[in-house]
Amino acid sequence: MSVPSTAYFDNDNTNLILHKVAVATRAIKFPVFASVYPNPTVFKGKFFCDYLFEIFANNKSTGGKVTVMVAGVVEGGNMASYHAANRLSNLVLKHKPSSGPEVKVTILNDGGLNTLPFTREELETSAFIFDLKIEARFNSAHYLETTQYGFRGRQRNSSNSDWEPWNAINIVGDYGIIPANDYMIIESFGFASERKGVHFQIQPFITNSEGTYYGQVIEILPKAKPIVFYGDSTTYYIDTLEVGVGTKLFDDEDFGGYHQGPTGTGNYYIDARYYWSYGYDVFSDSYMFLELIDSNPPVTPTYFDYTGWSETSAGDAENQVLYNAGQYSGRLWWNTEYDTYWTGWTEGGGFVGVPADGWYSWGDVSGVEGTVYLVDGLSTPY
Secondary structure (H helix, E strand, C coil), X not given: CCCCHHHEECCCCEEEEECCEEEECCCCCEECCCCCCCCHHHHHHHHCCCEEEEEEEEECCCCXXXXXXXXXXXXXXXXXXXXXXXXXXXXXXXECCCCCCCEEEEEECCCCCCCCCEEEEEEEEEEECCEEEEEEEEECCCCCCECEEEEEEEEECCCCCCECCCEEEECHHHHCCECCCCEEEEECCCECCCCCCCCEEEEEEEEECCEEEECCCEEECCECEEEECCCCCCEEEECCCCCCCCCCEECCCCCCCCCCCCCCCCEEEXXXXXXXXXXXECCCCEEEEEEEEECCCCCCCCEEEECEEECCCHHHHHHHHHHCCCCCCEEEEEECCCXXXXXXXXXXXXXXXXXXXXXXXXXXXXXXXXXXXXXXXXXXXX
């Protein structure tokens, strides 16, 4: 879509009389106030103009006079950044506002109707060092569709003396063209930083036929991800999405208290699924997870024995305890990471059976398939 001819006053045979100086205006277009921008205030907001000047023009063909408006932006001002350089005419006015100093106003040769797209509402959505994200609202121009848009990110250099070059990723292929006078709210993909303790920058960009607009830069201080290992109530923090060879442990989300572990002893940790060794790596001269020991941690996890079950209700399960003591009993095993229950456990084989959820279980418990309510004695049902 482009600006329709009906958006302009027909000035093919018009001369602009300005300050008693005749200026040929074949290269300058005058917008017509239509329903989409019925007054100067709406027009200036929609098309990023600082000023609209009322001009008396005469038509050579009829000899009649008409009143038209010309749009202008303050030279070097913020509004000028929404217009391509080739839209700035060589007609510059000196204007003295009612308050403030005199300014130079550049008249726009297209009436201001061709603008760059823009972004708004930029905000941080994830600060994990391996998954840095922001969200932004991508807005097309009133008359022009958006053809490219995305995010770019950059980190500090290794000496923290300057920023590294931007890494830009175009995502129009994921979401498609944004039609004229429309918008999309989009979250960025996850950027990763190699620098701890210093900020990372993410900035949205958006492009149409007039040019590219760069939105607000969001600075994020990367954080570590919290994790709790089996058999250890301490909350540690890791610098990767999941535990893996090379992952490091820290005492807080700001990478404080770099964890080394007991000197001269084996350090073993069990996450949601795996059994890991942690210690000193000679090659990198740092402590980290060194090796995956086993996909099934060789330990006995937490379990509880239940003395009643029911497919109907927790109350009925309690009645089973009262009237059938010992008949409906069994054991469930607990995966602490995911807070799920399993119907069995084998040493070296890990959890077996269908996991239970909350205080009832989906699966085969005591030979019954379905939802099963369990009680531990007469205490609160699980």
